[in-house]
Amino acid sequence: MISNNITKMIGEAMKAHDEVRLSTLRMLSSEFNYEKIKLQHELTESDEQNVIRKEARKRKDAIEAYTKAGATDRVNLETKELKILQEFLPPELSDDEVIEIIDDSIKEIDAKGIQDMGKVISLVKSKASGVDGSKVAQIVREKLT
Numbered sequence: 001m002i003s004n005n006i007t008k009m010i011g012e013a014m015k016a017h018d019e020v021r022l023s024t025l026r027m028l029s030s031e032f033n034y035e036k037i038k039l040q041h042e043l044t045e046s047d048e049q050n051v052i053r054k055e056a057r058k059r060k061d062a063i064e065a066y067t068k069a070g071a072t073d074r075v076n077l078e079t080k081e082l083k084i085l086q087e088f089l090p091p092e093l094s095d096d097e098v099i100e101i102i103d104d105s106i107k108e109i110d111a112k113g114i115q116d117m118g119k120v121i122s123l124v125k126s127k128a129s130g131v132d133g134s135k136v137a138q139i140v141r142e143k144l145t
Contacts, residue, residue, distance in 0.1 A: 002048045002088050003032045020077065024084045031055060046129070049089065053130070056085045090130050101127050102139055114144050 006029045013022040028051075035051050036043050043051075059082040066074040093101075105123040109116065120140050124131065 001043075001045060002052070003029070003043060006032070020080045021084055024081045028052065028055065028085070028088075049130070052085055052088050056082055056089065057132075059085065093128055093131055095135075098124075098128070098131055098135065099139060101131070102136065102143065106140075106143060111144060114141065117141060117144055120144070 006025055010022060010025045010029065013025055031051050031054075032043060032048060035047060039047065059078050062078045063075055063082065066072075066078060101124050102120065105111075105120050105127065106116075109119050109123060111117075111120050117137070117140050121133070121136055124136050124140070125133065
């Protein structure tokens with residue numbers, strides 16, 4: 001479980017005086033606690049992965065927004081935080097692997113048009129839980145229209 005290691009990692013970051021890592025790990029620990037309260041049970045590995053993915057997605061969105069605004073200092077900070085969060089996630093699938101899973105899913109449910117988009121996306125997510133939902137939606141939309 002990731003949450004079990006976070007406390008130890010926070011201590012290591014404090015000793016190393018790594019402020020970005022320390023604040024990111026504290027934030028992650030806090031988010032785990034919020035999720036635990038929300039779900040009203042101990043978090044599973046899958047729950048923890050979902051929390052980390054959600055936080056990583058927030059960082060990606062922030063990087064995009066700060067890049068448009070020209071705030072390079074904030075872009076650098078968000079990028080560092082994102083790299084720390086990605087240490088806890090399995091490697092992302094390549095675009096080719098995602099497209100292959102999408103093609104297989106479309107054939108499996110015999111999707112004919114855009115009305116089947118939701119079914120395809122949910123099947124893809126069940127096959128590859130770590131895949132970026134927005135990327136999947138974009139590719140599925142292109143293939144079904």
